[in-house]
Structure formats: structure tokens, C-alpha cells
Amino acid sequence: MAQVKEYIGKIKPDWCPGCGDFGVLNSLQRALAELEIPPHQVQVVSGIGCSSNLPGFLNAYGFHGLHGRSLPVATGAKLGNHALTVIATGGDGDGYGIGVGHFVHTCRRNVDMTYIVMDNQIYGLTTGQASPTTEKDIRTKSTPEGTIELALNPVALALTCGATYVARGFSGENLHLAQLMKGAIEHKGFALVDVFSPCVTYNKHNTYPWFRERVYKLEDERHDTSDFRLGLEKAFEWGARIPIGVFYKVERPTYEDEEPALRSGTPLVKQPLHRNDLAAIMEDFI
Amino acid sequence: MTDYVFRVGGEGGEGVISTGELLTLTLARAGFEIYTFRTYPAEIKGGHANYQVRASNALLLSQGAAVDVLVAFNEEAYQKHAQDVRSGGALVYDADSFTPPANGAVIHYGIPMTSLATEKVGVKLTKNIVALGVLSRLFDISFEVFEDLLKERFARKGEAIVQKNLLALRVGADYAVQQPKRDDIRLGRGSRKTKELVLSGNESLGLGAIAAGCRIYAGYPITPATDIMEFLAKELPKIGGYVVQTEDEISAVGVVLGASYAGKKAMTATSGPGYSLMTEMIGLAVVAELPAVIVDVQRVGPSTGMPTKTEQGDLYLAVYGGHGNCPRIVMALTSVEDCFYGIMRAFNLAEQFQMPVIVLSDQYLGHRKATVPVPDPSTVPLVERRKPTTEELRGYQRYRFTPDHISPMSAPGMEGGGYVAEGLEHTEIGYPAASDHENHLRLTQKRYGKFHAVESIANELVRFYGEAHPEIGVIGWGSTEGVIREAVQMAQDQGYSVGALHTKILYPQPLAKLTEFINGTKAVIIPEVNFTGQFATLLRKRFAYDFIQLNKCVGLPFTPKEIFDKIEEAANHVHSRRRDLAPKL
Numbered sequence: 001m002a003q004v005k006e007y008i009g010k011i012k013p014d015w016c017p018g019c020g021d022f023g024v025l026n027s028l029q030r031a032l033a034e035l036e037i038p039p040h041q042v043q044v045v046s047g048i049g050c051s052s053n054l055p056g057f058l059n060a061y062g063f064h065g066l067h068g069r070s071l072p073v074a075t076g077a078k079l080g081n082h083a084l085t086v087i088a089t090g091g092d093g094d095g096y097g098i099g100v101g102h103f104v105h106t107c108r109r110n111v112d113m114t115y116i117v118m119d120n121q122i123y124g125l126t127t128g129q130a131s132p133t134t135e136k137d138i139r140t141k142s143t144p145e146g147t148i149e150l151a152l153n154p155v156a157l158a159l160t161c162g163a164t165y166v167a168r169g170f171s172g173e174n175l176h177l178a179q180l181m182k183g184a185i186e187h188k189g190f191a192l193v194d195v196f197s198p199c200v201t202y203n204k205h206n207t208y209p210w211f212r213e214r215v216y217k218l219e220d221e222r223h224d225t226s227d228f229r230l231g232l233e234k235a236f237e238w239g240a241r242i243p244i245g246v247f248y249k250v251e252r253p254t255y256e257d258e259e260p261a262l263r264s265g266t267p268l269v270k271q272p273l274h275r276n277d278l279a280a281i282m283e284d285f286i
Numbered sequence: 287m288t289d290y291v292f293r294v295g296g297e298g299g300e301g302v303i304s305t306g307e308l309l310t311l312t313l314a315r316a317g318f319e320i321y322t323f324r325t326y327p328a329e330i331k332g333g334h335a336n337y338q339v340r341a342s343n344a345l346l347l348s349q350g351a352a353v354d355v356l357v358a359f360n361e362e363a364y365q366k367h368a369q370d371v372r373s374g375g376a377l378v379y380d381a382d383s384f385t386p387p388a389n390g391a392v393i394h395y396g397i398p399m400t401s402l403a404t405e406k407v408g409v410k411l412t413k414n415i416v417a418l419g420v421l422s423r424l425f426d427i428s429f430e431v432f433e434d435l436l437k438e439r440f441a442r443k444g445e446a447i448v449q450k451n452l453l454a455l456r457v458g459a460d461y462a463v464q465q466p467k468r469d470d471i472r473l474g475r476g477s478r479k480t481k482e483l484v485l486s487g488n489e490s491l492g493l494g495a496i497a498a499g500c501r502i503y504a505g506y507p508i509t510p511a512t513d514i515m516e517f518l519a520k521e522l523p524k525i526g527g528y529v530v531q532t533e534d535e536i537s538a539v540g541v542v543l544g545a546s547y548a549g550k551k552a553m554t555a556t557s558g559p560g561y562s563l564m565t566e567m568i569g570l571a572v573v574a575e576l577p578a579v580i581v582d583v584q585r586v587g588p589s590t591g592m593p594t595k596t597e598q599g600d601l602y603l604a605v606y607g608g609h610g611n612c613p614r615i616v617m618a619l620t621s622v623e624d625c626f627y628g629i630m631r632a633f634n635l636a637e638q639f640q641m642p643v644i645v646l647s648d649q650y651l652g653h654r655k656a657t658v659p660v661p662d663p664s665t666v667p668l669v670e671r672r673k674p675t676t677e678e679l680r681g682y683q684r685y686r687f688t689p690d691h692i693s694p695m696s697a698p699g700m701e702g703g704g705y706v707a708e709g710l711e712h713t714e715i716g717y718p719a720a721s722d723h724e725n726h727l728r729l730t731q732k733r734y735g736k737f738h739a740v741e742s743i744a745n746e747l748v749r750f751y752g753e754a755h756p757e758i759g760v761i762g763w764g765s766t767e768g769v770i771r772e773a774v775q776m777a778q779d780q781g782y783s784v785g786a787l788h789t790k791i792l793y794p795q796p797l798a799k800l801t802e803f804i805n806g807t808k809a810v811i812i813p814e815v816n817f818t819g820q821f822a823t824l825l826r827k828r829f830a831y832d833f834i835q836l837n838k839c840v841g842l843p844f845t846p847k848e849i850f851d852k853i854e855e856a857a858n859h860v861h862s863r864r865r866d867l868a869p870k871l
Contacts (some may be wrong), residue, residue: 011717040701046545048709051696055706056718061698062706063547064718065540066570072537074554076544077698078503079530084548084698102540105533259529261501267699268527269549273499275663277525281493284521285483286315 002033011056020197021051021118023171028116029058030174031181041082045074047094050125051118051197060061064080068099071106071115078111081267082256085185086113089202093123096132096152107161107190112254114184114191117154118171120199120225121206128202138205155247156235158192159228164230165191165249170196170215172208183246189254196244213244219244225249288318288343290471291350292421293370295363297333301414302359306337307655308418309427311435313341314484316428317476321768322655323349327840328593334362339738343477344408346656347768347775348846354471355425357417359399360384368392376469378420393469395424395462402457412454419458419667431461483658487651487765490625490658491581492517497626497663498633500579501527502552504541506560507536510649510802511583514555535560539567539580546576546781546791547707549697555581557588560601561607569608569643570732574707575685575693576634577643577671579629584648586841595841596650598764601820604644605793613734615639616793618646618764620749622656627666628790634669635743639736640695646792648815649766650843671695679703684716687728691735710860737794744791748799752778755783757862758853759807761800761833763792763821766813766844773849781864782857792821797828804831808860811836813849 007029015021042060046052049069055062061084067214068147074088095103095117106115122140123129128143133154137146165187169177170185177195184191196211223245224230231248256262261271292309296302303310304735305324311655312670314320318341327333339403352372358364361384364377371377381396388394397420397492403413415436422429436451449731485493492514495503503522519529531806532538534653538554558566571578584600604616615635629645636643674682674694679702696703705716710727712718719725749767750775751759762770767788777784787803789796804810811834812822819835826833837853857864 038701040699040704043698053718056747059344061704063544064706064708064710065543065574066566069536069540069567072540073547073857075530075537076502076541076546077548078544079541079547080548080550080552081698101533102515102537105537111811118713120388131497141600153636259528260523261526268501268545268697271501275497275499275503278493278497280525281496281521282483285485285489285493286481 002036004029004033007039009057009059010032015050015051015272016201016226018200019050020120020171020195020199023174023177024051024116024118024195024197025057027174027178028075028181030178031185034178034182037085041083041085043074043077043086043211045070045077045086045088047090047099048135049091049094051089051091052094058122063281068094068097069102070094071099071102073272074113075106075109075111078113079268081269082112083112083267087185088115091118091124092117092119092121092133093131095278096154099134104157104159106159107158107163108274110162110189110252110254112163112188112190112191114181116181116195117173118197119134119154119194120197120203122199122203124199124202135205154192154194156232159232159235159248162171163192164189164252165246167192167246168194168244170211170244172212173215176217176244180246187249214240214242215244218243218247287343288473288476289344290354290473291338291340291352292357293336293338293353293367294356294357295334295336295367296332296359298327298329298335302335303412305357305414305417306339308337308432308435308439309421310655311474311484312427312431313339313473314432314482315435316473316479318342318473319344319346319476319478320484320655321346321349323650323843324653325682326594334366335813336363336367341473341476347772348834349654349843351845351847357421357423360397371795374469376471378417378424389734395420395465397458397461402461406457407450407454409450410453410682412450415451415454416458418453420462422455423459423462424465424467426474428475462833484655485622485658486653487622487625487647487656488512488513488583488653489517490622491519491619491629491647493661494626494629495633496521496525496527497661498551498573498630499668500551500553500633502530502541502545502550503527504530504532504538504552505556506532506538508557508560511555511557511581512651513611514581514583514654535563536567539564539578542578542580543567543571545574546578547697551577551637553579553581553584556571557583557585558587558603561600561603564766565603565607568614568644569610569612570709571642572612572614573709573711575640575695575733576707577640579632579636579643579645581645581647583652584646585719592841594649596648596843597839597841598648598815600646601792601824605824606648610679610769611730611734613737614641615643615791616646617643617738617791619651620764620767620788620790621652622654623658623661624790625651626658630666631747634666635740637671638669638692639740640671640692641736646764648765674700674703683714685712685714685729685732687732688712690739691732740791741794742799743759744789744794744796745799747790748796749788750785751788752785753783753812754785755806757783757808757860758847758857759803759810760784760786760811760853761803761810761825762786766815769844769846770813770849772846773853776846776850777853781866782853783786783862783865792824795824795828800825800829804829809834809856811856813844813851813852815839815843
């Protein structure tokens with residue numbers, strides 16, 4: 001196994017002490033080390049938000065782009081060089097709010113990459129407004145009388161949009177989370193790891209103790225990860241008991257498998273340009 | 287000299303465009319230079335569509351003015367276009383559809399196209415092919431070339447369909463034989479013996495992108511840019527590339543930036559509404575210093591505007607769109623041939639300067655077809671981004687300050703080259719530096735610093751027509767090049783002292799060449815297909831000069847005459863004297 005410290009970036013995380021995102025970062029570093037993927041073969045793309053600062057804290061190639069737009073950039077990087085291990089990261093506002101359109105289509109496109117969402121059910125970087133996953137009736141700075149809207153269900157959404165590996169972790173369960181990430185990275189296809197990553201500063205409702213009382217591991221109940229309907233049923237389990245683990249996984253040809261230009265396995269960046277073939281194309285227009 | 291304008295008009299979705307395209311290809315293969323103009327409704331079925339083909343033995347610079355032959359499939363087409371037919375020209379119409387009033391100046395050929403197609407061919411839809419058969423016989427356009435083209439075009443649909451179409455062509459020709467020939471329009475064979483390509487502006491652009499080494503295209507369908515995606519979806523796989531159809535334009539440009547970061551040239555094309563969505567990503571490409579090529583095939587705005595009509599209205603957006611101090615290169619394509627070489631240069635500029643290059647085309651240019659000499663990509667040597675040396679990968683600094691402000695750019699997979707491409711302001715190393723005031727200034731200076739070198743290139747990419755030091759100058763950009771050239775020629779023929787400067791790079795501007803050109807003129811006209819004179823406004827910021835604007839804002843391109851009239855008006859206004867012309871022998 002490679003050393004976890006090889007994956008530690010040069011910048012120190014600027015998250016609040018106790019932030020769930022530390023656990024996510026540690027788990028990701030552990031997963032990469034266990035898989036022995038060299039840092040220069042790893043491409044991490046994020047959006048904007050507290051959690052989206054992650055690429056700077058990891059030793060790898062990083063892209064810290066626009067709010068909600070990590071997935072298109074990650075898709076482009078993977079399609080340009082599909083030898084890379086591509087990981088997109090961000091928060092719930094980034095991925096399930098402003099970027100949810102990209103999320104839906106990236107699920108169905110099934111590009112081989114991993115999407116880690118640090119879901120704290122709040123907008124943290126803008127200091128505490130309701131997010132798409134804030135539970136109904138929760139008071140936030142933007143909903144002083146409680147949210148009116150129903151919370152979005154990322155696991156169910158990913159399942160119905162065609163994601164081929166759908167998991168949820170808890171940053172209070174680091175080792176378990178690292179295993180989920182390993183599974184996601186190893187999985188060929190689009191993998192979602194939604195992570196309960198408590199915001200200790202702005203979310204006083206969904207706290208570490210709140211989750212600890214409720215979460216249970218699907219594998220402890222011998223959950224059948226090949227059963228789509230069961231996975232979907234579990235996705236809606238919320239309340240006294242909340243499942244974490246792999247809800248569903250399936251092998252389906254990836255975008256790269258289906259795209260003839262990539263079938264040879266040689267990444268596009270390494271393929272010759274075949275410039276002389278231009279003449280053959282021109283023949284069609286004489 | 288042979289120089290004829292054909293115009294085909296009728297109901298949208300009933301084959302007007304395909305009739306025009308078949309006529310275009312036939313005339314091109316018969317050895318003529320071609321210049322088409324297409325306007326069609328935004329609806330798929332219904333509404334009025336027309337397609338104009340100009341064929342000549344000389345180089346063509348515009349769509350032409352008066353119509354020699356009007357083909358009207360219905361009365362609406364007749365009513366819309368009859369006044370454009372020159373005296374002595376011909377009207378070929380579907381006599382089953384309507385009867386035009388007698389007109390002594392225009393020769394009428396009433397052909398029962400619908401009933402010929404229904405009764406003699408047995409397929410009503412072939413009435414367009416019947417019409418082509420009529421044209422072939424009436425105006426001496428090579429029947430054999432038509433036949434070969436139909437065989438090719440319909441081969442995939444099976445022999446029965448091919449035979450039906452060939453029959454329709456013969457039925458039309460045979461019927462035309464019975465018509466007494468009363469006009470003097472005859473094409474025969476054109477004088478060009480070499481093979482040329484027949485390309486639309488959008489196709490030429492797609493071909494140029496492939497020649498430039500673009501192997502990923504990401505896009506979202508939008509008129510009038512969609513056919514770039516369709517062209518590349520068909521052609522890129524032949525050369526090891528592919529098209530990604532994304533969920534929206536933001537995603538399209540996101541994929542381009544991701545692929546570019548990974549080390550691969552990529553492109554997207556859109557039109558105004560899509561480009562509006564892309565602006566935040568363009569800002570990201572600027573601050574992260576990523577090469578990217580973004581094409582805007584302009585249509586009439588604002589908002590959804592007039593999707594199938596032409597305008598040069600997105601220049602402000604291309605130059606200034608997005609927040610912050612945001613340098614990018616803006617280019618404009620000028621002709622179908624220039625679409626090929628221009629897009630190659632766009633990739634070169636993007637790679638060399640590691641910044642987004644916005645390429646402006648428009649519906650008029652993107653959708654018109656022209657004959658172009660077989661392009662030679664070797665005339666534009668490919669430029670690749672500066673990569674870090676082994677030495678530079680030790681203690682790698684992605685945004686290292688250099689004399690030319692261009693830093694070596696690593697790509698994932700290079701050991702030691704890891705960095706974070708940042709939307710946040712960052713340091714030389716690439717670390718976020720959102721609170722370092724002095725650093726922001728240094729990095730902004732670095733990004734703008736590249737403009738000196740771009741401006742030198744802009745000065746090289748200026749074209750001149752007419753007199754080099756004229757009294758009346760015309761400054762143009764984009765698809766108006768040919769029309770301006772023709773207008774300048776007309777004015778010179780009338781003895782005016784006139785010349786035109788046409789620039790391919792609009793931002794930063796070729797100031798040296800512009801200054802040189804403007805000095806010594808008595809008046810400078812800036813024709814633009816927009817309402818406010820967007821390029822004129824940009825130039826007024828750089829020159830204390832009272833430019834004369836000529837603006838057209840009806841969704842249609844200029845005609846040479848409109849620009850000529852303005853030249854004449856300006857010349858009279860500033861008392862620019864006409865030279866005595868030597869009498870023509």
C-alpha cells in the first residue's frame with residue numbers, strides 16, 4: 001500500500017475545526033493509497049463551496065472551477081484522457097442545487113468516474129442558508145420560519161437517473177467511508193458517494209450525534225446491492241434509521257466503452273492525429 | 287460573362303432547401319463558382335423558405351442583386367420575390383398552384399409541377415426534382431451532372447427511389463422541351479476545370495477544426511450552429527475523434543475546458559442564447575489560463591430573437607461578456623474559405639496564449655455554400671501549448687511569470703506537474719490567493735500582458751481592398767467582407783478614391799494597421815449588421831475619429847449596392863472628387 005501522506009496536498013485545509021469534510025478528505029487519501037494510484041494519475045475536479053476547496057488539500061491534479069459545474073469539467077478531462085482516475089467533489093448546494101442538471105445527465109452518461117458529495121444539508125460558505133437537502137421545517141438564515149420545500153433525495157435521484165454505483169457514507173465512519181470510495185473508484189462507470197458530512201457551524205440539526213443515533217450499515221443487513229428496487233426502497237428510508245453503504249451497483253458499458261474513438265483503450269491525448277486522413281473527408285464535398 | 291442568380295421559393299419543409307442544394311452542387315460540378323444565400327422560417331413545416339444560388343465564371347463576393355430566374359412553388363413565393371426578378375429574367379412556377387398576372391418584363395414558364403409529379407412520376411414529393419429537370423432543359427444546365435448527383439444522393443434509399451427521381455428529372459426536362467424558349471439565359475459548362483469543394487461556412491469551419499487537431503467537440507443543438515455539430519459527428523469518427531452532446535451549453539464549454547486541461551484540443555459552437563450561458567465558463571478559462579475555442583454563429587437577438595436570421599449583434603458580448611477584468615481573444619470569420627483557415631488560427635491562438643478564443647460567424651456565413659479551392663492545412667502550421675521541461679517540473683509553477691507572460695502548462699499524467707486550476711485568484715504556483723491584493727494586480731497584468739503579442743498577430747491578419755490610402759475608407763469585420771469588397775470595386779469603377787480594411791481579430795484590435803489606414807482618409811464608413819454599431823463603438827474608444835456608421839438590422843445581410851450608396855454619399859459629403867475615368871474601349 002502507498003503511504004497516505006503521499007496524497008496530502010501542500011495547502012492546509014481551511015475548514016472549521018470538527019467539519020465533516022476532514023473525514024471525507026482523510027478517507028479519500030486512504031482510498032487512493034490503498035488502491036496505489038499515483039498522485040499524478042489522479043484528477044480531482046470540484047465546484048464552489050467549503051467542500052469544493054478539497055482539491056487544494058490533496059496531492060493530485062486539481063481543478064477548482066465554477067459553482068455547480070464540476071461534472072462537465074470532470075467529464076471533459078476523462079474523455080480527453082481516460083487513463084486518469086477522475087474524481088469530482090463538492091457539496092449538496094453545488095451538486096444538487098445549481099448543478100443538478102449536470103448531475104442528472106452525468107448519471108445517465110455513465111462516464112467512468114467518482115462523484116463525492118459532502119452533503120451537510122446547508123449552505124456553509126455563505127453562512128447558513130437552506131440547501132436542496134435541508135429537511136422540511138428546518139430553520140435556517142434564509143428560512144427563519146422553517147423550510148417549506150421538500151428535501152431532495154440524492155440517492156434516489158442517482159438511482160433513477162442511471163448511476164451504476166450508488167452509495168452513501170458518513171464522515172463519522174472513516175474506515176467504512178474509505179471502503180465505499182475504494183469501491184466507487186474501482187467501479188467502472190459513474191459512481192456517487194453521497195456523504196453525511198456535518199456542518200458543525202451552521203447545521204445544528206443534522207449533527208454527529210444525530211447521525212450516530214440513526215445510521216446503520218446496509219451490509220450489516222445483508223442488503224442485496226444488485227436489486228434495483230430494493231435499493232430504491234432503501235433510498236427512501238429516513239427517520240429513526242438511516243442506511244449507509246452501497247445501495248445499488250451494476251455493470252453497464254461506460255461512455256468510453258461505447259465511444260468508438262476510445263475503444264482501443266488509448267487515451268485521446270496519446271492518439272496520433274491522422275492528419276492525412278483529412279483528404280478522405282474532403283472527398284465527400286467535391 | 288456568365289453570372290446568373292437563381293432563387294427558389296416556397297413553403298418551408300416542402301423541399302425548397304434541397305432543391306437549392308441540388309442545384310448548387312450541380313452548378314459547382316459543372317464548373318461554376320457558387321455563392322448561395324439561404325433564408326428559411328424558424329418553423330420546421332410551413333412558413334416561407336427560399337434558397338438563392340449565384341453561379342458565375344468569376345470569383346463571387348456576394349449573393350448578387352437582381353434575380354435572373356425565380357422558381358416559385360407557390361403564390362407566396364411569387365409575391366415575395368417577383369419584384370427582385372430583373373427585366374428579361376424568367377419566372378418558372380408551379381402552374382397547379384397559382385397563376386401569376388401577365389408581366390411583359392419577365393418571361394413566364396408555367397409548369398404543372400404537382401400534376402407532373404403525381405401523374406407522370408406517381409410521387410407528389412418529386413415535384414422539386416421535376417422543377418430541376420425543367421431548369422436543366424430551359425437554361426442548359428448539365429442534365430448528366432444532375433443525374434449523377436441524384437444517383438449518389440438517393441443511393442442509400444434504394445434503386446426504386448433512385449429511379450423515381452431520375453424519372454422526375456426526365457419528366458421535367460421533357461415537359462420543358464415543349465415550352466418555347468423565350469429568354470437568353472444559358473449556362474452550359476463553367477470555365478473552371480479544377481475540382482473545388484462545395485462547403486457551407488459551418489462545414490468549412492468543422493473541417494478546419496479537424497485540420498487544427500481538434501478531436502473532441504462538445505455541443506448543444508442550436509440554430510444556426512447545429513450543423514457544425516452534425517458535420518463533426520459524421521466526420522470526426524473517421525479521424526479518431528468524436529462529438530459529445532451535452533445537456534446544455536454550460537456543460538458543453540465545461541467539457542471543452544476539462545479536455546483542454548487534460549491536454550487535448552477541444553471546441554464548442556453555439557449561437558447567441560447559448561453563448562450567453564457560456565460566459566461564466568469563459569471567465570474561468572481566462573483566470574485558469576486554459577486554451578479553448580468557442581464559436582458563436584450569430585443570429586438575431588436579443589433573447590430567442592429571430593433564430594434563422596443573420597446579425598452581427600454579439601460582438602459586445604464576445605468582447606466584454608462575463609464579470610471582472612477578463613481578457614480573451616475575439617476573432618471573426620469572413621468567408622467560407624476563411625472559416626477553414628480562421629478556425630485553425632483560432633486554435634493556434636488559444637494554444638499559444640492559453641486563453642479562450644471566441645470566434646464569431648453568423649447565419650449568413652454559416653449557412654451559405656460556396657465553391658472553395660481544396661484547402662491546404664499546411665499553410666497554417668499548428669501551434670501547441672508550451673509544455674514544461676523536465677527542469678521546470680522540479681518545483682513546478684503553473685503560472686510562473688515569464689517575459690512573454692506565457693507559462694508552461696502541464697497535463698495530468700506528468701509527474702511533478704500537479705497543480706490546481708483555479709477559478710479563485712491564485713499565485714504563480716496556483717495556490718488560491720483570494721485576499722492578496724498585490725498578487726491580484728500582478729496576475730491581472732500577466733493575463734493582459736499577452737495582448738501585446740496578440741495585437742501584433744492581429745496586425746498581420748488585416749486584409750485591404752481597393753486603394754491603400756483612400757479618401758473614403760471602409761472598415762469591416764466578419765461576414766461582410768465579400769460584400770464590402772464588391773461595393774469598393776463598384777465605387778472604384780465609378781472613380782471614387784475608396785479602400786477597405788477588413789480585420790480578422792477584433793479584440794485586441796490591430797491598432798497599428800487601423801491607425802495607418804485611418805490617417806489620411808476624409809471619411810471612414812463602418813458597415814455592420816447590427817443596430818448600434820458595436821465595432822464602431824469599440825473603435826471610438828481607441829480613435830478620436832468621427833466614423834460614419836452604416837447599420838442594417840432586419841435580419842438580412844448587406845447588398846453591395848447598400849454599401850456603395852453609403853460610399854457615394856460620404857464622398858459627396860466630404861467633397862471627395864471622382865477621378866476622370868479612362869474611357870472603356
